[in-house]
Amino acid sequence: MSAGGTNQSQEKVARSLIRKGDYPAAIDLLQKMLEAAPTDPEIMELLGTVYFFNKQPDQAREIFEQLTVAEPYRASGWINLGAILNHIGEHKKAADALRKGLQRDRQNAEAYYNLAIAQKALKLTTMAISAYKEAIRIKPDMIDAHLNLGLLYAEMNNAGLAQQCYMAVLKINPNSKKAKALLEQAQGTQKNARKSASPFGRLVDEDDLSRNLRSKDRRILNEVQRDEEREMVQALTKRIRQQAKGLAPLLEDDVHDVLHQLQIALIQSENRFANPDTHRRFVKTIRQLKELRTVVADGFAELKSHLSSAS
Numbered sequence: 001m002s003a004g005g006t007n008q009s010q011e012k013v014a015r016s017l018i019r020k021g022d023y024p025a026a027i028d029l030l031q032k033m034l035e036a037a038p039t040d041p042e043i044m045e046l047l048g049t050v051y052f053f054n055k056q057p058d059q060a061r062e063i064f065e066q067l068t069v070a071e072p073y074r075a076s077g078w079i080n081l082g083a084i085l086n087h088i089g090e091h092k093k094a095a096d097a098l099r100k101g102l103q104r105d106r107q108n109a110e111a112y113y114n115l116a117i118a119q120k121a122l123k124l125t126t127m128a129i130s131a132y133k134e135a136i137r138i139k140p141d142m143i144d145a146h147l148n149l150g151l152l153y154a155e156m157n158n159a160g161l162a163q164q165c166y167m168a169v170l171k172i173n174p175n176s177k178k179a180k181a182l183l184e185q186a187q188g189t190q191k192n193a194r195k196s197a198s199p200f201g202r203l204v205d206e207d208d209l210s211r212n213l214r215s216k217d218r219r220i221l222n223e224v225q226r227d228e229e230r231e232m233v234q235a236l237t238k239r240i241r242q243q244a245k246g247l248a249p250l251l252e253d254d255v256h257d258v259l260h261q262l263q264i265a266l267i268q269s270e271n272r273f274a275n276p277d278t279h280r281r282f283v284k285t286i287r288q289l290k291e292l293r294t295v296v297a298d299g300f301a302e303l304k305s306h307l308s309s310a311s
Contacts, residue, residue: 007033007040014046023054039070041077048080052087060084068097075105083114091121109139116145120152126232126302128152130239133298141172143179150182159190240299246292254285 010033017026030047037043048063064081071077078101085094095118101111116131132149135142150165163186169179 007037011042011046014050018046018050018053023050026050027054041067041071041074044070045076045080048084052084057084057088061088068100073104075101075108075111077101078104079108079111079114082111082118086114086117086121089121091118094118095122107138109135109142109145112138113142113145113148116148120148123228124231124235125152125156125228126236126239129302130295130298143169143172143176146172147178147182150186154182154186154189157189159186162186163190236299236302240296244292244296246288254288 010029014026014029014033017023017029027047027050030043030050033043034040034047044063044067048060048067051057051060051063061081061084064077064084067074067077068081078097082094082098082101085091085097095115098111098115098118102108102115105111112131112135116128116135119125119128119131129149129152132145132152135145136149139145146165146169150162150169153159153162153165163183166179166183166186169176170183173179
């Protein structure tokens with residue numbers, strides 16, 4: 001049997017041991033395999049994963065760090081390293097590793113999910129919301145992302161958006177006990193908020209009115225709240241501004257040009273659809289417009305939601 005065949009056979013044995021939950025035996029086998037092939041990325045990734053399953057995060061971290069050095073363009077190495085760093089509480093390093101993973105694979109839902117965890121821990125709430133939303137966009141059935149996003153909205157006292165997240169989970173898994181419990185809790189919170197609102201109108205006292213005019217809309221924030229709100233608004237406006245800048249050239253140049261090309265194709269009586277490039281470009285342009293518009297709209301919605309819950 002060739003060396004490659006032997007390696008594949010041993011890997012199958014290791015995976016079988018992992019499925020059985022015999023992590024120590026799988027680790028012993030994978031370590032021997034790694035000694036024979038020190039830079040094999042598949043063995044390194046599998047060994048790091050088993051270390052994590054066996055509750056040995058430090059060893060898992062070491063393996064994934066070695067993997068990112070041996071295979072710097074392998075997205076999964078960076079993403080798994082980020083997940084491990086999150087687990088041991090090094091969230092800043094985790095976010096850095098996960099961004100490197102996303103540079104290599106921009107459609108990885110797990111990367112965005114882990115990045116959201118890191119950003120929430122770093123109190124970058126708005127950025128965490130965006131990361132969870134991106135994970136859900138890529139993988140709509142990612143239940144944990146829906147649940148975590150709902151919990152984040154609940155922490156922001158936005159029971160309405162939290163309920164939407166929990167209901168999304170129940171569409172995926174109608175038997176989710178956690179989603180049912182959280183939905184009931186969010187509905188109760190919203191109901192209590194409605195009860196606390198007075199249904200009776202009030203006449204304006206002139207003295208009260210003059211005082212209110214002097215202090216209108218002023219909120220008392222402590223230093224931590226002020227810093228968090230400033231950071232949130234800065235991050236949010238930066239993201240909106242960056243995306244909004246991309247809308248103008250798309251609308252002024254790309255859309256106009258591609259519509260012109262489509263018009264020419266439709267006028268042609270023969271072979272009007274022989275070249276699909278124009279259609280592909282049109283679809284791509286529309287998708288880009290929708291993505292930019294969604295980011296801008298979501299940004300304003302998050303800002304509105306925050307101000308509503310804070311007032």
